[in-house]
Amino acid sequence: MFTQLKNIETAFQHIKRFSIAFLITCLLLTCTVTFLCFNEMRKADNRMLILYNGKVLEAFASExxxxxxxxxxxxxxxxxxxxxxxxxxxxxxxxxxxxxxxxxxxxxxxxxxxxxxxxxxxxxxxxxxxxxxxxxxxxxxxxxxxxxxxxxxxxxxxxxxxxxxxxxxxxxxxxxxxxxxxxxxxxxxxxxxxxxxxxxxxxxxxx
Missing domain, CATH: 3.10.450.230 (VirB8 protein)
Known part of the structure; x- marks a missing residue:
């Protein structure tokens, strides 16, 4: 009986550690994706398309x-x-x-x-x-x-x-x-x- 309880507690600890690691990984992934999205949006704000002689050209704005x-x-x-x-x-x-x-x-x-x-x-x-x-x-x-x-x-x-x-x-x-x-x-x-x-x-x- 004690062995069974010990196995249940060990399994619970494994699940707990896995859950915490999974949560941290999700948070890191979310932060990374959010940062990359904002970075691309900032680049897009500095980029414009110009129609010149029937051709679409890409131009970049600067400070x-x-x-x-x-x-x-x-x-x-x-x-x-x-x-x-x-x-x-x-x-x-x-x-x-x-x-x-x-x-x-x-x-x-x-x-x-x-x-x-x-x-x-x-x-x-x-x-x-x-x-x-x-x-x-x-x-x-x-x-x-x-x-x-x-x-x-x-x-x-x-x-x-x-x-x-x-x-x-x-x-x-x-x-x-x-x-x-x-x-x-x-x-x-x-x-x-x-x-x-x-x-x-x-x-x-x-x-």
Whole structure:
């Protein structure tokens, strides 16, 4: 009788240990499957399909921090091109400057007002001058507030000559909470100022 009870107790202990091991295995398996599912869902959120020329292409999204320097430089480049690209037409000048002012604070508006009061835009129109700008390089700070120094070359094209002008500007950039059609990167240039704006060369155009 005692032997039978001992065998029953031993069998119960085996079943108990097996049950505990089975339960732990199920928990581990459940946790592993859950982790893998969430990991795949996160990857799927960063993946998108693009239809291009009738073909479906797969693209991957990345965190903004990885692309932040590229976006900042493009914002700076876009602002300068809008502000300094001029044609001898009042509406064209106003349209370009208006686009630029969406990308900067009142410091850019003040610079525009100073040029207008000095008669700069009237001279561009009356002398039929076209102004272009080429961004040479942009030095960018790596921590907020992001500081920058922009080095560029202006080209003032007249009917008889072309003047090259060295341009250096600097400012800070604030990251906004929203992005709009007028400011697609969601940045704002602060305290913008011109450090250098001098003629460097004169090229006579061939007739």
């Amino acid at each position: 903004r921090k990885q692309n932040l320097p590229v976006e900042l430089r493009d914002h700076i480049r876009t602002f300068h091109k809008y502000f300094f690209t001029l044609d001898p037409d009042e509406k064209s000048i106003a349209a370009g400057v208006t686009k630029a002012l969406y990308l900067a604070d009142n410091s850019a508006k003040q610079a525009y007002d100073n040029l207008r009061e000095a008669g700069y835009y009237n001279n561009v129109i009356s002398a039929n001058i076209s102004q272009e700008i080429e961004i040479d390089s942009i030095q960018l700070g790596t921590e907020a507030p992001y500081t920058f120094t922009c080095y560029a070359t202006q080209k003032l094209i007249r009917s008889s000559s072309t003047v090259l002008r060295k341009l250096v500007t600097r400012g800070n950039i604030r990251v906004l909470n929203t992005q709009t059609d007028n400011n697609p990167h969601g940045f704002l240039i602060l305290g913008w100022e011109t450090l250098v704006n001098t003629d460097t060369n004169l090229k006579n155009l061939k007739s």
